Amino acid sequence: MANVRIPRGKFERIQACADANGVIAAVAMDQRGSLENAMIKARDTGEAVAPADLRAFKTAVAKILTHPGSAILIDLEYGVDAISQRAPGTGVLLPYEKSGYDTTSKGRMPDLLPDHSVRRLVEHGADAVKILLYYNPFDEADINTIKQAFIERVGAECAALDIPFFLEPLAYDDSIGNERDFAFAKVKPIYVTKYMEEFSKPRYGVDVLKVEVPINMQFVEGTRAFCGQAAYTRQEAMEHFRTAASAATKPFIYLSAGVADEVFRETLELACEAGTSFSGVLCGRATWQEGIPVYVNNGVAALEEWLADRGVQNIQALNEILQQGAQPWWTVYGGKEHIEVVDPVVVTPLT
Known part of the structure; x- marks a missing residue:
């Protein structure tokens, strides 16, 4: 396999987000609107959530759960204080997109935070920049062209x-x-495979894909999560894992997508059984969502106690699975020995 040239900054910062074995075991705490809605639901009074509550929750998660993790994905809107509370040596990923999507136009169009740039995210301590993009590979061509150009611009900004x-x-x-x-579960494998193939292309400048698993576990026959209606057999599900993985030519990690922690663990076990070459996880709600009612009803001290017990257990259980089956992020390139780290020429504009 030919050597791959990776700029030094990118290489070292991906390493900063990974553990000593090159596996990314990151905690996602960049939820904004969804966290606020979950807190409102837990209160059961319809009372609005104060920004201070969101900041306190995020800070507690960063303070406790980054010790067993390798990195944290946190937003600047409510998470600035949390960044300083993370465990030493923990990588920082910062989101660049607005929460949610444009509901006034067709296509779930993305948008960037208007008061930020990649440069400003770096100045806030980012080791990596994250973009969430709703993507239907079979959507109208003009919609996907806009989204693809959007990703190209962010990729160029990150490269600079x-x-x-x-x-x-x-x-x-x-x-x-x-x-x-169920209806979407039937087609999900091809949708995930298509976008993994598309955004592995060099033109986008993506370094790591944070992807959904290509199946829905509650519709996998023979699993503990099975709901009784089968979209795929266990063998078919494993084949979907392998097919999607083979479409990627960039390192990829799995997101938890808000499922319960025991469901996500079973999902990763199936990925490992399938021999999938994933390089870690960026796991959010699966590890800490049960702490939301704890915080709402009993405050931050009770939340920290819950996180130090159940939250840490959730992360450690995931880490055990990663140790069994996750591959270093450089595996997709044939091994670290096939990576040539280069020093790019960076042009710094006048300030």
Whole structure:
């Protein structure tokens, strides 16, 4: 296999987000609107959530759960204080997109935070920049062209600052319906495979893909999560894992997509059984969502106690699975010996 040239800044910063074995075991705490809605639901009073509550929750998660993790994905809107509370040596990923998507136009169009740039994210301590993109590979060509150009611009901006670009595509199809339902579960494997293939292309400048698993575990026959309606057999599900993985020519990690921690663990076990070459996880709600009612009802001290017990156990259980089956991020390139780390020429504009 031919050597791959990776700029030094990107290489070292991906390493900063990974453990000593090159596996990324990151905690996702960049939820904004969804966290606020979950807190409102836990209160059961309809009372609004104060920004201070979001900041306190995020700070507690960063303070406790980064000790067993290798990195944290945190937003600047409510997470600035949390960054300083993370465990020493923990990598920092910062999101660059607005929370949610444009509901006034067709296609779930993305948008960037208007008061930030990649340079400003770097100045805030980012080791990597993350973009979430809703993507339907079978959507109208003009919609996907806009989204592809959007990713190209972010990729170029990250390349100019020599910082890794983590892309999180989320599959959807408004003509099919809810992404968690049976109908979408049937087509999900091809949607995930298609976007992994597309955004592995060099033109986008993506360094790590943060992807969904290509199946929905509750529709996998023979699993503990099985709901009784089968979209795939266990063998078919494993083949979907392998097919999607083979489409990627960039390192990829799995996101938890808000499922319960025991479901996500079983999902990763199936990925390992399939021999999937994933390089870690960026896991959010699966590890800490049960702490939301604890915080809402009993405050931050109770939350920290819960995180130090159950939250840490959740992370450690995931880490055990990663040790069994996750591959170093450089595996897709044939091994670290096939990476040539180069010093790019960085042009610094006048200030």
